Amino acid sequence: MRKGVTTLICLLLVSIMLSGCVERLTGMDEERESGTQNVYRATDSASSPSEGANDTLFAIRWNEAYDDLYWGYVVMKLEVGDSVFDCAITGGDCFISQDGDDDTLWQTNEFLTIIENDVNIVGESGGIVNLHISYRGNQIAGSDSVYVQ
Numbered sequence: 303m304r305k306g307v308t309t310l311i312c313l314l315l316v317s318i319m320l321s322g323c324v325e326r327l328t329g330m331d332e333e334r335e336s337g338t339q340n341v342y343r344a345t346d347s348a349s350s351p352s353e354g355a356n357d358t359l360f361a362i363r364w365n366e367a368y369d370d371l372y373w374g375y376v377v378m379k380l381e382v383g384d385s386v387f388d389c390a391i392t393g394g395d396c397f398i399s400q401d402g403d404d405d406t407l408w409q410t411n412e413f414l415t416i417i418e419n420d421v422n423i424v425g426e427s428g429g430i431v432n433l434h435i436s437y438r439g440n441q442i443a444g445s446d447s448v449y450v451q
């Protein structure tokens with residue numbers, strides 16, 4: 303009889319633990335949904351890069367845009383060779399220049415320009431810049447890389 307009770311308690315504990323897991327999994331799903339369906343496209347800018355540290359590198363616009371994104375949840379990193387650079391609207395290694403009317407949002411109709419911020423990211427010989435852009439921890443679909451020349 304006591305064994306039966308112990309088994310019952312064990313089963314209860316296991317099911318409580320499992321439901322915790324399921325909740326956690328559901329939470330992850332919600333997080334994924336709180337990403338964005340937007341798709342961006344990066345294109346080389348008209349100007350040529352130099353050995354200087356304030357070049358305009360490339361532009362980003364939306365191919366498909368359904369929502370404005372809060373910059374606070376956007377992470378943009380550039381990868382050149384083994385080096386990784388952080389871009390920010392307030393200026394990190396690279397500065398994200400916006401042409402929209404609301405600086406807190408990456409707006410659906412917005413045209414962005416990525417500019418070196420006192421860091422020489424691409425030299426005069428040009429090169430491939432790999433892009434990693436995420437929103438609320440989820441990768442945003444779009445160009446994997448852009449050739450800056």
Ligand SMILES: [Ca+2]
Pocket residue numbers: 400401402403404405406407408409412
């Ligand atoms: Ca904006």
Ligand SMILES: [Ca+2]
Pocket residue numbers: 351352353354355356357418421422423424425426
């Ligand atoms: Ca440069």
